[in-house]
Amino acid sequence: MAEITLLRHGQASFGQANYDQLSELGHQQAFWLGQHLRGLGQSYDRIVIGSMVRHRETAQGLIEGLEAKVPFEVHAGLNEYDFQGLLVPLKAQFPTEWQDTGHAKRDYYHNMKLALGYWMSGEIADDGNDSWQSFCERIQQGFEFSYKTDAKRTLVVSSGGPISVILGQIWGLDHPRTCNLTLQIKNSSTSKLLYNRKDFTVDSFNDVSHLLSADKQDAITFS
Numbered sequence: 273m274a275e276i277t278l279l280r281h282g283q284a285s286f287g288q289a290n291y292d293q294l295s296e297l298g299h300q301q302a303f304w305l306g307q308h309l310r311g312l313g314q315s316y317d318r319i320v321i322g323s324m325v326r327h328r329e330t331a332q333g334l335i336e337g338l339e340a341k342v343p344f345e346v347h348a349g350l351n352e353y354d355f356q357g358l359l360v361p362l363k364a365q366f367p368t369e370w371q372d373t374g375h376a377k378r379d380y381y382h383n384m385k386l387a388l389g390y391w392m393s394g395e396i397a398d399d400g401n402d403s404w405q406s407f408c409e410r411i412q413q414g415f416e417f418s419y420k421t422d423a424k425r426t427l428v429v430s431s432g433g434p435i436s437v438i439l440g441q442i443w444g445l446d447h448p449r450t451c452n453l454t455l456q457i458k459n460s461s462t463s464k465l466l467y468n469r470k471d472f473t474v475d476s477f478n479d480v481s482h483l484l485s486a487d488k489q490d491a492i493t494f495s
Contacts, residue, residue: 320429
């Protein structure tokens with residue numbers, strides 16, 4: 273039985289010019305996770321990451337906390353969609369549905385959920401690179417690269433979109449439920465899969481045990 277652990281990156285730089293880098297808190301989340309896993313005696317045979325900066329920084333922070341030496345293998349198929357590439361056509365094509373109340377995070381989640389739904393239905397053709405279908409196909413390629421191996425314990429560092437696609441396929445979810453799943457996945461959370469070389473079982477989902485002590489609960493974030 274093999275274990276594949278899906279890790280969403282730590283908090284990125286929401287609202288900054290360059291989103292694709294961890295915030296100070298995001299670095300801390302990754303390090304705390306590594307420390308937590310070291311305390312549990314966890315180790316990995318492989319670490320596979322997307323090619324985004326926030327994926328690599330998360331993996332580096334985790335490895336530092338884990339006090340381990342495991343080289344990273346990179347597969348760009350595990351990269352996130354371009355959220356601006358979905359929000360821009362949403363505003364242009366569906367202006368009456370666009371929300372701008374001045375509450376940045378609330379407005380973002382409202383608009384992002386709409387954009388994802390229209391992308392999944394094909395009413396938004398692509399994010400500038402991928403249609404919904406081609407996005408799912410490349411995620412599957414990245415996932416297969418991660419699990420089609422003899423490794424017993426593999427860590428996959430990616431983003432909320434790819435992780436929700438992987439889980440959605442295992443659970444047989446339709447598009448609306450996959451969309452909802454995407455927006456639930458917390459920063460630095462892990463979801464563990466068990467793989468018997470034929471089928472997958474979801475052993476845990478959206479686990480943030482490393483942030484559940486009284487002094488860290490304010491560090492639980494979604495964006």
